[in-house]
């Protein structure tokens with residue numbers, strides 16, 4: 243996998259003023275791009291969901307949800323979101339949002355002296371100022387005092403099942419313990435109830451919401467257009483960031499095997515030393531530490547159609563993977579000069595990136611050629 247030739251793009255700053263920031267022109271392997279700053283001043287934006295009218299719901303890590311217009315106007319925080327929360331994570335719209343206005347959030351919930359990833363939903367008021375009737379639909383069990391590895395992305399598959407990713411809470415062995423939701427991918431119905439066809443519903447002592455396990459910290463989920471298959475991206479320890487295609491009941495190895503080693507230097511056996519485990523379809527050492535990801539299907543960048551795009555944090559890049567079925571055939575890293583938390587495609591076919599900064603920005607990729 244590491245033999246794939248890595249292409250890099252060049253960044254050229256031009257003087258086009260957009261939203262008070264100069265636009266930038268990017269020359270990449272397959273596309274010329276103009277990078278606009280749609281909005282700034284967001285405190286570590288984390289999740290992004292597009293409303294039907296093109297406005298964006300954006301979470302900020304400190305526990306706020308806002309609406310940002312396509313022109314970059316930022317609303318006050320939406321009221322009646324879950325509080326107190328030390329961290330907001332992802333946001334998603336219900337598959338029938340236009341009928342029910344339901345908005346889903348994942349966030350970190352203080353509970354019993356510890357912290358845990360939680361998910362819930364509320365109805366966005368017609369004024370867009372309030373999330374009415376917020377109800378918790380998932381609570382990671384157990385809570386833990388460790389303030390790390392919360393996951394968490396949300397993704398709906400075409401059958402309207404909701405996937406919620408979690409992290410191991412920096413307690414690696416928990417990812418193999420099926421009596422916990424730590425280090426798991428979880429699948430629930432829209433109201434949080436357990437689907438009858440989940441893989442562990444009939445096994446005693448196992449949390450029935452679990453879809454797959456042996457994950458370290460999944461911060462990327464994306465449903466592949468056409469196939470409807472869910473892909474997941476997770477942080478490795480020192481090295482070993484992974485992309486997996488999680489199958490029901492699958493064990494993805496952490497911490498029994500990994501393509502990386504423990505952060506304290508202890509060596510972890512490499513796959514495929516355990517044939518009962520499922521290996522990643524792609525991995526990185528050294529780490530690129532990516533968070534959000536999305537499949538690109540828009541018309542703005544036809545050469546990127548069907549590619550998987552990843553938001554690079556430490557790598558400060560947008561990572562573009564070309565695919566052949568479930569195989570990665572090429573990788574391009576587009577330097578962004580900022581930690582990128584998330585990447586999403588708008589209804590306009592353009593790409594929107596969130597930068598992970600105190601004064602975080604929403605960047606928009608438009609065709610520049």
Ligand SMILES: [Ca+2]
Nearest residue numbers: 494495496522
């Ligand atoms: Ca793995």
